[in-house]
Amino acid sequence: MPDARPPAAAPPAVPPPSHPVRSVLVVGAGLAGARTVAALREHGFDGRVTLLGRETRDPYDRPPLSKHLLDRPEPAWLRDELGVDVHTLADTVQLGTSADHLAVVGDGVVVRAGAADVRADAVVLATGSRAVRPADWGDAVTLHTADDAAGLRARLVPGARLVVVGAGWIGAEVAGVASAAGVDVTVVEATTAPLSAALGARVGDLTAGWYAAAGVRLELGAEVTGVSRDGVGLADGRRLPADVVLAAVGARPDTGWLDGSLPRDPDGSLRVDAGYGVVGAPGHVRAVGDVARRWSARHGWVPGGHWDGALRGPATAVRALLGASSTTDDHEDPAPYVFSTQLGHDLTLLGQQGPGDELVLRGDPAGGAGWGALWFAAPAVDDDGGPGRALTAMLAVDRPRDVAAGRRLFGGPVLPRLDPAVAADATRGLRDAVVR
Numbered sequence: 499m500p501d502a503r504p505p506a507a508a509p510p511a512v513p514p515p516s517h518p519v520r521s522v523l524v525v526g527a528g529l530a531g532a533r534t535v536a537a538l539r540e541h542g543f544d545g546r547v548t549l550l551g552r553e554t555r556d557p558y559d560r561p562p563l564s565k566h567l568l569d570r571p572e573p574a575w576l577r578d579e580l581g582v583d584v585h586t587l588a589d590t591v592q593l594g595t596s597a598d599h600l601a602v603v604g605d606g607v608v609v610r611a612g613a614a615d616v617r618a619d620a621v622v623l624a625t626g627s628r629a630v631r632p633a634d635w636g637d638a639v640t641l642h643t644a645d646d647a648a649g650l651r652a653r654l655v656p657g658a659r660l661v662v663v664g665a666g667w668i669g670a671e672v673a674g675v676a677s678a679a680g681v682d683v684t685v686v687e688a689t690t691a692p693l694s695a696a697l698g699a700r701v702g703d704l705t706a707g708w709y710a711a712a713g714v715r716l717e718l719g720a721e722v723t724g725v726s727r728d729g730v731g732l733a734d735g736r737r738l739p740a741d742v743v744l745a746a747v748g749a750r751p752d753t754g755w756l757d758g759s760l761p762r763d764p765d766g767s768l769r770v771d772a773g774y775g776v777v778g779a780p781g782h783v784r785a786v787g788d789v790a791r792r793w794s795a796r797h798g799w800v801p802g803g804h805w806d807g808a809l810r811g812p813a814t815a816v817r818a819l820l821g822a823s824s825t826t827d828d829h830e831d832p833a834p835y836v837f838s839t840q841l842g843h844d845l846t847l848l849g850q851q852g853p854g855d856e857l858v859l860r861g862d863p864a865g866g867a868g869w870g871a872l873w874f875a876a877p878a879v880d881d882d883g884g885p886g887r888a889l890t891a892m893l894a895v896d897r898p899r900d901v902a903a904g905r906r907l908f909g910g911p912v913l914p915r916l917d918p919a920v921a922a923d924a925t926r927g928l929r930d931a932v933v934r
């Protein structure tokens with residue numbers, strides 16, 4: 499039975515490199531960069547591996563920066579969390595070094611890093627993302643690095659007044675931990691509901707009550723007109739006093755340094771095929787993690803920006819780079835997967851909803867036993883009218899069993915088909931709703 503998804507056509511597959519790869523340069527020493535170095539060695543690559551990273555610290559994990567902002571002062575090092583020690587795996591690790599130009603040549607690449615040029619047979623771009631801070635918000639801080647977290651931690655003492663601009667994933671997480679530690683927290687959100695960009699206004703609205711329950715003031719539909727050292731001005735003329743203002747208004751791929759050398763989307767993303775080959779570039783140029791907008795046969799174009807993609811993508815990218823897989827079918831196609839712990843709740847979003855999708859709630863959001871949201875693709879015009887509908891995405895709130903079931907549902911080559919009426923009943927397993 500045909501599905502309404504994916505809406506776009508697959509890009510032409512990027513071929514394997516046309517020359518032998520004896521040296522690989524990995525740019526960016528975050529999760530995706532570190533996992534790339536590890537994957538190269540796991541796949542038996544014994545050539546030269548160089549890792550360049552702008553931060554001076556060894557690779558660490560970012561999700562704890564917000565969730566454990568106030569109770570975990572040391573970064574969660576990837577060598578402890580994942581057993582990835584880049585210093586033993588790579589031949590050269592240059593931290594505190596920014597790549598500032600890429601030249602792709604026929605049989606390799608040349609990356610300028612400070613005063614030096616680094617040459618390699620292939621490059622894996624893993625420069626992640628950068629938190630957005632509007633140009634005239636110089637007095638607001640952002641949270642993306644361990645240094646940002648250390649700066650914020652020092653200022654969030656009990657009684658301090660924190661205004662968080664943006665009720666997205668990171669804003670909600672920081673608001674919850676700060677309030678629990680005795681900080682006076684207000685969250686300002688321009689749209690009508692928290693998490694509306696990720697979940698839509700109707701589902702996001704179901705999380706609004708969590709703020710008051712956690713002692714956080716939530717201002718919805720409130721547009722910020724200015725940020726200064728001592729507060730935030732709103733379009734309705736009010737002024738919210740603050741000791742700290744956190745801009746949590748999103749992040750963008752950190753690819754400005756590639757300007758002119760590779761095709762980029764307007765938001766800075768690099769489009770990659772199922773083997774993480776950069777579309778429009780030769781096969782020895784790959785991109786992983788937050789910088790990559792990946793083609794998925796099941797979900798269409800999947801933007802970066804989430805941990806699971808940065809963890810899992812590099813193994814596929816390395817296999818394709820080393821010529822170990824030759825067809826799209828060989829590549830893993832993980833479902834987009836986002837997790838968050840916020841304001842006392844665990845959220846997992848799997849898959850990717852589209853604008854015309856139909857929302858079905860699972861369980862009772864007011865019931866206290868966890869709930870969910872399911873998005874179904876509009877029936878395709880040539881749908882045969884059978885009972886099942888293609889599930890494009892699902893959210894599980896405080897329902898770990900649904901997370902496990904959801905991961906299995908999105909494990910096949912096409913979107914799973916479910917009976918929406920059965921799936922809405924939270925007393926039944928999601929598997930019961932599958933229409934075979």
Ligand SMILES: Cc1cc2nc3c(=O)[nH]c(=O)nc-3n(C[C@H](O)[C@H](O)[C@H](O)COP(=O)(O)OP(=O)(O)OC[C@H]3O[C@@H](n4cnc5c(N)ncnc54)[C@H](O)[C@@H]3O)c2cc1C
Binds near residue numbers: 559626628643806
């Ligand atoms: C506070 C916070 C909480 C998060 N929580 C969650 C969560 O709960 N769930 C979830 O799914 N995701 C979460 N994320 C997102 C997740 O951490 C990212 O998707 C993941 O870190 C992406 O890994 P990456 O390696 O692609 O990029 P990054 O982790 O951003 O690493 C990229 C590295 O490249 C370096 N770099 C950039 N430019 C250059 C250059 N020109 N030269 C050299 N080096 C450069 C950067 O300094 C950085 O160290 C969170 C992110 C943050 C900031």
